[in-house]
Amino acid sequence: MDLEFLFLNGYGQFVWPAFIFTFFSCFVLYAKTYKKFKKYEKLYLNEYQQNQDVKIEDFDLRKSLSKSPIF
Numbered sequence: 044m045d046l047e048f049l050f051l052n053g054y055g056q057f058v059w060p061a062f063i064f065t066f067f068s069c070f071v072l073y074a075k076t077y078k079k080f081k082k083y084e085k086l087y088l089n090e091y092q093q094n095q096d097v098k099i100e101d102f103d104l105r106k107s108l109s110k111s112p113i114f
Contacts, residue, residue, distance in 0.1 A: 051058050 049055055049059075
């Protein structure tokens with residue numbers, strides 16, 4: 044394997060730490076946001092006493108089309 048690709052013609056010492064810093068920063072931002080989202084979601088559900096399971100009713104296309112004046 045040619046390691047010259049990883050060295051990036053001598054600029055690898057600047058590029059790879061920048062990539063690592065960027066990915067680490069994005070991961071920390073994601074983790075903090077996810078933690079805060081879960082906290083606020085829990086507070087919301089406790090306040091309004093809603094169940095997390097929401098039933099979605101099936102949409103029947105034939106019934107809605109039969110009411111349409113076009114069909």
